[in-house]
Amino acid sequence: xxxxxxxxxxxxxxxxxxxxxxxxxxxxxxxxxxxxxxxxxxxxxxxxxxxxxxxxxxxxxxxxxxxxxxxxxxxxxxxxxxxxxxxxxxxxxxxxxxxxxxxxxxxxxx
Amino acid sequence: xxxxxxxxxxxxxxxxxxxxxxxxxxxxxxxxxxxxxxxxxxxxxxxxxxxxxxxxxxxxxxxxxxxxxxxxxxxxxxxxxxxxxxxxxxxxxxxxxxxxxxxxxxxxxxxxxxxxxxxxx
Numbered sequence: 001x002x003x004x005x006x007x008x009x010x011x012x013x014x015x016x017x018x019x020x021x022x023x024x025x026x027x028x029x030x031x032x033x034x035x036x037x038x039x040x041x042x043x044x045x046x047x048x049x050x051x052x053x054x055x056x057x058x059x060x061x062x063x064x065x066x067x068x069x070x071x072x073x074x075x076x077x078x079x080x081x082x083x084x085x086x087x088x089x090x091x092x093x094x095x096x097x098x099x100x101x102x103x104x105x106x107x108x109x110x
Numbered sequence: 111x112x113x114x115x116x117x118x119x120x121x122x123x124x125x126x127x128x129x130x131x132x133x134x135x136x137x138x139x140x141x142x143x144x145x146x147x148x149x150x151x152x153x154x155x156x157x158x159x160x161x162x163x164x165x166x167x168x169x170x171x172x173x174x175x176x177x178x179x180x181x182x183x184x185x186x187x188x189x190x191x192x193x194x195x196x197x198x199x200x201x202x203x204x205x206x207x208x209x210x211x212x213x214x215x216x217x218x219x220x221x222x223x224x225x226x227x228x229x230x231x
Contacts, residue, residue, distance in 0.1 A: 033216045037155070044207055044222040045147075045155060051216040088155050090218065097171050099145065099218070104154035 004028065004089055006102035013110045017077040020105045022089030024070050028100055032092045034072040036065055038085040038107075045088070049074060076107075084109045112136040112221045114144075114208050119226030126198050130226055132191040132208030139184070140164040143211035144191045145219065146182065148204035148228075158206070161191060163213065176202075198230045 005023040012018040022034065033051035040046075047056055049065035052072065064075045072091075076083055089102040118130040132144065143166075146158040159172040159182045170182050181194040191208055205227050209219035 033218075035218045037219065039149075039155070044224055045209075045219070046222070047217070047220050050218060050220070054215075054217075056217070056220060086154070090155075090157075092218075096174070098173050099157035099160070101147075101155040101157060 003093065003096075004091065004100050004102035006087075006089060006105045008103065009106045009108065010087075011108040011110055012076075012079045014079055014081065016079045017075060018079060018107065019076075020074045020087050020089075020107070022072045022074070022102050024072075024091060024100070026070060027095040028070075028091040028093040029067065029072055030070040031094065034065065034067055035090045036063075036074045037088045037090065038083075039088070040085045048087075079109055081109045083107060112210070114210060114221055114223035116206060116208055116223040116226035119206065119228045121229045121231065122198055124198060124200055124230055126230070127194070127196045128198065128228060130193040130195070130206055130208075130228070132193075132223060134189050134191070134208075134210070137210070139189045140186060143213055144184075145209050145211060146191075146193050146206060147209055147219070147222075148202075148206045150201070150204040153204075156204075159193065160211075166213075195228070198228075200230050202228065203230045204228060 036049040037045040052067040053065045087105045145160045161182045179197045205225040207225045209222045
């Protein structure tokens with residue numbers, strides 16, 4: 001059972017905006033930066049957002065991240081079929097001295 | 111070009127041991143944290159363990175599920191990170207990835223290897 005809580009699934013149609021939430025606690029998201037990754041079938045995960053809202057070079061600005069208190073969210077605008085993947089949030093937990101991943105959200109583009 | 115390449119996966123019986131390797135290139139190995147992350151079939155990503163950089167004394171941390179059984183180590187002369195896995199359990203079966211962290215800008219897992227598959231059966 002993940003300590004970071006994500007919805008198991010999300011969906012949208014091409015061009016829509018979808019958001020994925022990630023809920024944590026005061027020992028992780030509350031005091032540490034949140035990262036977001038997606039993983040396409042058969043490939044390695046890829047970093048989308050780091051330190052709450054920073055985009056690595058090469059990641060489209062359709063992807064954005066935000067954090068408030070002990071929760072974070074990933075927004076994807078202008079949804080495209082190639083965005084269909086598993087999405088994960090992650091944050092370091094000071095109490096556990098370990099990195100936590102959310103359980104993952106499967107995004108379906110209808 | 112930054113590269114991380116895992117190797118050493120395979121089929122092992124419960125209770126057995128396996129050592130995974132992660133060969134890196136394209137960056138200064140000693141400046142970065144390197145972690146191991148796994149994904150079991152039908153499950154999500156799970157962090158396994160971390161080796162910090164030279165500035166942090168190459169200290170390590172482990173997930174509770176593997177602590178005492180797995181050990182992360184480095185060989186700077188080979189630019190390689192290792193994961194020694196002992197007392198393997200069926201639930202350790204997964205694709206294992208190594209990933210780089212640039213702690214200076216809080217950028218966790220900015221580059222990943224392609225993974226190596228471990229099957230405990």
